[in-house]
Amino acid sequence: MPVTRYGIYLAYQPTVDMRAEGLGRHLAALLRAAQRRDDMRFVIACPSWSRDALRQLCESERIDPEAFDVVGPERKPALLRAYEAWSRRRVPRPGRLRAWRDAAFAWLAEHANRLLFPWRRAVIGSRSMWPLVLVGLVLAALATLAAPFLFAAAVVRSAVSRARAWVGRVALRGSTAVAGRRTGRAARELLAGRAPKDVPTVVAMYRQMQEVEIEALHEAIGRLDDVRAWYCPTAFWPSVTDLRVPHLVCVPDVVLADFPATFSEIGGERLLDTYRQIEATLRRARRFVTYSEFVKANTLVRRFGVDPSAVDVVTHGAIRLDALIRVHGSAQPEAATDALARELVRAAVARVQPPLRPGALGGDARFLFYASQFRPHKNVVNLLRACAHLLRRRHEGCRLVLTGNPALAPEIREFVSRLEMQEEVLFVPGLSPQELAAFYRRATLSVNPSLFEGGLPFTFSESVSVGTPVVMARIPVTVQAIHDDGLAQDMLFDPHDWRDMASRIEWALAHREALLARQQAYFERAIAPRTWAHALDDYKRVLDRLADAEAPRRVA
Numbered sequence: 001m002p003v004t005r006y007g008i009y010l011a012y013q014p015t016v017d018m019r020a021e022g023l024g025r026h027l028a029a030l031l032r033a034a035q036r037r038d039d040m041r042f043v044i045a046c047p048s049w050s051r052d053a054l055r056q057l058c059e060s061e062r063i064d065p066e067a068f069d070v071v072g073p074e075r076k077p078a079l080l081r082a083y084e085a086w087s088r089r090r091v092p093r094p095g096r097l098r099a100w101r102d103a104a105f106a107w108l109a110e111h112a113n114r115l116l117f118p119w120r121r122a123v124i125g126s127r128s129m130w131p132l133v134l135v136g137l138v139l140a141a142l143a144t145l146a147a148p149f150l151f152a153a154a155v156v157r158s159a160v161s162r163a164r165a166w167v168g169r170v171a172l173r174g175s176t177a178v179a180g181r182r183t184g185r186a187a188r189e190l191l192a193g194r195a196p197k198d199v200p201t202v203v204a205m206y207r208q209m210q211e212v213e214i215e216a217l218h219e220a221i222g223r224l225d226d227v228r229a230w231y232c233p234t235a236f237w238p239s240v241t242d243l244r245v246p247h248l249v250c251v252p253d254v255v256l257a258d259f260p261a262t263f264s265e266i267g268g269e270r271l272l273d274t275y276r277q278i279e280a281t282l283r284r285a286r287r288f289v290t291y292s293e294f295v296k297a298n299t300l301v302r303r304f305g306v307d308p309s310a311v312d313v314v315t316h317g318a319i320r321l322d323a324l325i326r327v328h329g330s331a332q333p334e335a336a337t338d339a340l341a342r343e344l345v346r347a348a349v350a351r352v353q354p355p356l357r358p359g360a361l362g363g364d365a366r367f368l369f370y371a372s373q374f375r376p377h378k379n380v381v382n383l384l385r386a387c388a389h390l391l392r393r394r395h396e397g398c399r400l401v402l403t404g405n406p407a408l409a410p411e412i413r414e415f416v417s418r419l420e421m422q423e424e425v426l427f428v429p430g431l432s433p434q435e436l437a438a439f440y441r442r443a444t445l446s447v448n449p450s451l452f453e454g455g456l457p458f459t460f461s462e463s464v465s466v467g468t469p470v471v472m473a474r475i476p477v478t479v480q481a482i483h484d485d486g487l488a489q490d491m492l493f494d495p496h497d498w499r500d501m502a503s504r505i506e507w508a509l510a511h512r513e514a515l516l517a518r519q520q521a522y523f524e525r526a527i528a529p530r531t532w533a534h535a536l537d538d539y540k541r542v543l544d545r546l547a548d549a550e551a552p553r554r555v556a
Helices: 022-034 048-061 078-087 096-115 117-125 130-191 200-222 238-242 260-267 269-284 293-303 333-350 380-392 410-418 433-442 458-465 476-481 485-491 498-510 512-527 532-555
Strands: 004-009 040-045 069-071 227-232 247-250 288-290 311-313 367-370 399-402 425-427 445-448 470-473
Touching (some): 022 040, 040 200, 078 200, 227 532, 238 269, 333 433, 367 433, 380 399, 380 410, 380 498, 445 458, 470 485, 470 498, 485 512
Parallel strands (some): 004 227, 040 069, 227 247, 247 288, 367 399, 367 445, 399 425
16 A cells, blocks of 8 residues: 655754643654554654654654654754753852852853854854864953953952951851852853743844754755645744645644733743744745634634635544553452552652652542643633632642642742642642553542633543543633533533632532543543544645645646
């Protein structure tokens, strides 16, 4: 049987872990469905820095890496390799000399973009270390020439400090130590990769590195004459519209447009730039696909003026997790499955840093579970308010387990502290698919308070498939997907009203088994029959239609 090849276009930035991204799980579902077919094969085009992330995704999702091909640059740019090596270094305790050194490095990092201007493209895009070494030697020579002046300045500064210390030694020593710690911390955050996406100089250099990488990526794509059409899973990458081959752009949602105020508070100019990239993609691309009729009609057509005939809707297949933890061949399969889930939860809790208290989630501990990253539209704050109310006013002894990383959203941890719920709210980021299934299995109830999603949240299928009921926000995509009015009334709440959320959670805890039975029946009847094999068939039909429509254009 002839094999038709289709392309998948990825342009993630460095350090992105696809396993933690919703798009990564979407990609994994398509690859898993495709590896069971003998009439089609995917080719993934991605930057050099995404190859490791792609390999890790395959290991985590149990996908055969031989079932698809990968094209694009193979070796990372030298500057990125150097940056990664620096970020892995051991950071010693800050002292006065280290603070001065870090301040010098911070200044160099801040002005590197201008210092490298004559050789910027050659250095940033090079995959060899030699241009970087040569520039390093030049900068080292400049630093050597400047050393006497820096030393003189340090001597003067020390003398002034000593004179001031004669007046107020204790106070000034304290402020100097604090300043030194702040300088060292700023430099380490800038150079150790704590938050590179928030450092303008790093972002600017990455943009230039990406330009070189994308050029090489497009050259590799241009050499593939047997790929029928290309699929881009997000509108974040306007570079896909530069391809001179048929390409389909997926627009899961545009939450930056739906929640501009809340996103601007945490991302500012960086997220405004992301929004501009999405706008550029929507202006320049010709064919789109999305997950729901709501996003097509309200986001693409009404908000951005996209021609409705240029948009197809392909709904998700069911995301089942039961196969990951279901124990077969046992005299008591349910008990054996619970035992496995309990052990997986214990192991995941044990590796959390900083460590959770001993025995957290042990035994038959009751807890609510929300699997999601921390983003403004995920509505975590209202969920915390609802849980605080249930705990303090309604005396529901149920902890809340969240899978988001609090280090990336300090405002969430601060809100937990303000509510004095440090013992009741547990953060367990970085779960593997099997661990995720185990947490769903062990949870008393799953909750999804999200204010907006592109399709029916994965939470419903994931939770119900392993035997745990769920309550979710009443948002357009869930209303469209849950056709049973009685079930919808019981399991959906107003996400803007934490009191309504708390009421639904309390009701579901009190009627857990009855709710689960109804949800399992609905899942098997209305959700489970659509698999990712069906979704893949739909994507294939859209890509084939696009390739046929673009054929005259390509010939011309």
